[in-house]
Amino acid sequence: MKNIEELVDSFIDQLPCKADRPYPEMKVERENPRYAKLLMDAYADGGKSEFTAIGQYMHHHFTIENKEIADTEFCIALIEMKHLEMLADLITKLGGNPKFKRTNNAWWDGGEVSYGDTTCLKLKLDIEAEKAAIEGYRLLLSEIHDKYVQQALCRILEDEEVHLQLLTALLHKHCRK
Numbered sequence: 001m002k003n004i005e006e007l008v009d010s011f012i013d014q015l016p017c018k019a020d021r022p023y024p025e026m027k028v029e030r031e032n033p034r035y036a037k038l039l040m041d042a043y044a045d046g047g048k049s050e051f052t053a054i055g056q057y058m059h060h061h062f063t064i065e066n067k068e069i070a071d072t073e074f075c076i077a078l079i080e081m082k083h084l085e086m087l088a089d090l091i092t093k094l095g096g097n098p099k100f101k102r103t104n105n106a107w108w109d110g111g112e113v114s115y116g117d118t119t120c121l122k123l124k125l126d127i128e129a130e131k132a133a134i135e136g137y138r139l140l141l142s143e144i145h146d147k148y149v150q151q152a153l154c155r156i157l158e159d160e161e162v163h164l165q166l167l168t169a170l171l172h173k174h175c176r177k
Helices: 004-013 034-045 050-065 067-091 119-143 149-173
Strands: none
Touching: 004 067, 034 050, 034 067, 034 119, 034 149, 050 067, 050 119, 067 119, 067 149, 119 149
C-alpha cells in the first residue's frame, strides 16, 4: 500500500479549488519559538484560523442544498486541511507544539465558526473569513523572516485568494439582490 500522505497529496493536487503552483517542501532555516507562536494564530487561534475554516466550510457543505456551492465548500475545506497540515509541520520544525489552543492558552472551540442561517449569508461569512485569512497571512509575512516559512505562507496565501474568487463568484451567481 502506498504511503497515505502520498495518496492524499496526489488527491489534493487534483482539486480545482487551489492555486496551480505546487506546495513547497516544509522546512525552516532554524528553530524559532517566536515564529512558531506567531503561526499558532493562523493554525487554531479564533475566527481566522485554518482549524476554524475547516469547521466552517464543512458545516456549510453539510447544510447547503445547492450542490455547486456545497461541493465548493467541501473542496475548500480539504485545501484548508492541507494548510493546517503545513502549519503544524512548520510549527513543529520551529520548536513549537501544534495544539488546538489560542495564543492566550484557551482551547479552540466551535463557537468560533460562523455558521449562518441561509446559503447567501454563509457565502458572505466565508468571504469575510477569507479576507481575514488573507490579511492575517500578509501580516505574518511581514513579521516572519525565515525564507522557507515565507515560501509556505505565500503558497497558502495564493490558495486563500483563489477561495475568495470562487466564493465571490458563487455569491454573485446565486445571491443577486
